[in-house]
Amino acid sequence: MTIQYINTTEKLDALCRQIAKEPWIAMDTEFLREKTYYPQFCLLQIATPDWVACVDPLALPDLGKLFDVIYRPDIIKVLHSSRQDLEILYQLTGKVPGPIFDTQIAAPLLGFQENPGYAMLVSSFLNINLSKAHTRTDWTVRPLSEAQIQYAADDVIYLCKIYQIMCEQLEKLGRLHWLDNDFKQLNDTELYQISPANAWLKIKGKNKLTGRQLSIVQALSEWRESTAQSVNKPRNWLVRDDMLLELAKLQPANVAELAKVRGINERLVNRYGRVICDLINQAKQRPPIPLHEKGRPPKKTQQQEAVLDVLTAVVRIRAEENSLNPIVLATRKDLEKLIFGENDVPLLHGWRYTMVGEELQCLLDGCCSLNLSKENVVINKS
Incomplete structure (x- = not known):
């Protein structure tokens, strides 16, 4: 696949026309922030299964047309660990593009650990080991070599393939839309405002x-x-x-x-x-803002420890049934919060609530009961 290097207004206009035809695009950025407070935007990689482009923001006087098409709500933006990329776009435009599909957030629904690295996904899905040759590249220096451009483009080329595989597998499992709310939260501009x-x-x-x-x-x-x-x-x-x-x-x-x-x-x-x-x-002359440090959770009784063990067992069962890592469903701290009546628990929201959170609440409220045998645990609703 030939890499389009976009460093003139004419090439950028042509790229914008390409993007406008697509239902989704894979995106990644290269930036530098070792010497600055804000990340210095150095390169934007965009790809579909049919083409790939590297946009050089240091060579272009105006990226307005590009942002206009990228921000279109009918085009899905596919990224991995998107927070830093979205932070750059927010700082440049004051807005966050949507809708977003973040492969790091989606991966645990396919049995991966929480927050898997990009190299792990590339290796697992594509059996490719990513090169680390240009990890420490100074992306502000021009001209970029062919090897640097290829290195940057590979990220979105592989991201396209991973996204397609993920969508196919999530669709088969009926989980493709489980993360819609999680992805919508990435469009909250408060995430990218530093007070x-x-x-x-x-x-x-x-x-x-x-x-x-x-x-x-x-x-x-x-x-x-x-x-x-x-x-x-x-x-x-x-x-x-x-x-x-x-x-x-x-x-x-x-x-x-x-x-x-x-x-x-x-x-x-x-x-x-x-x-x-x-x-x-x-x-020195005024009182401080109170810490509001969360105190240590109350010491659990032996009975509460036993309840916690039961909830942990239910989580493990549901995780195994759905081929998930149990920690992705709920940590022990999440279950402790549930026992003590806290509401700020992932288990009480989204797909986790549907898969196991509602069931755990029923157990705690006495609306469900457990039947045990030597081979399995059965949860009965009253």
């Missing part, structure tokens, strides 16, 4: 801080995230997480004290020292 005010939630070790220290970490994390976004640099290039914690404990009151902190970046002190100290002094 500086919530940046502190990702700081490890925050739960060991005092109230004043936590308030400082919250203020500095929000400032760091906003600044990293505005200058488009990785947040850790400004201040590392461990340094945020150190500053919260030492609480330097002025630039001179800040400069004495071991490991502090001199450039950071010169450029942002006064701002950092002002934030620290202000944060």
Whole structure:
């Protein structure tokens, strides 16, 4: 299959006409974000069973026509582990294309583990071992070699084949539309919005801080995230997480004290020292945002442990019947949440609820009973 390399407006127009005729396309992106806060969009690969193209966004002045056709709701976009690809498209357009079919999300319905890697699917479905020759390619450098372009194109060529096989197998099992709601959730734009005010939630070790220290970490994390976004640099290039914690404990009151902190970046002190100290002094005067850490689940009684074992057995039975990995259906923590009446459990939604969640609820509510023999377990509805 000849790879179309799209680096002129004329070629892009022709590609858009091709895409418009298709019911679905496989997509992948190449990007770089080692030196930037936002991923730098370097290449877009698109394929169908009949053709494949690599679009060079660095060579094209305007991708508006391409986005218009890609975002058409009558064209399914097939991706693997789509979150980062969709994040790039959201940042470029402010929208997320739909509908989406994510092969990573769909794979567990065919017996794979949760979140399988792309190489695993290629190997399992196509008996091909992916090359790692260009894993560390700097995709911003031009011109791209033929080997680099082939490497990038192979991802969507194989993705097309995997999608077709998956659809055929899911259709035979009656599971093709089980994930419709899961895929719709990928179009929620909140997934791709990064709020500086919530940046502190990702700081490890925050739960060991005092109230004043936590308030400082919250203020500095929000400032760091906003600044990293505005200058488009990785947040850790400004201040590392461990340094945020150190500053919260030492609480330097002025630039001179800040400069004495071991490991502090001199450039950071010169450029942002006064701002950092002002934030620290202000944060010391106000209470922190409550952690709202989820407490440890209540200690289970022996009877509850026995109930948990019974639910686990039912999950294993239903998983075996449907050729699924039991963990894909429910983890032990999911079952614990169910026992303690929590609602935020995958078992209570979508295909998991249909396959086993409703049944487990019936057991807990006393609407079902178990009959045991030496060979099997039978669930009877009252």
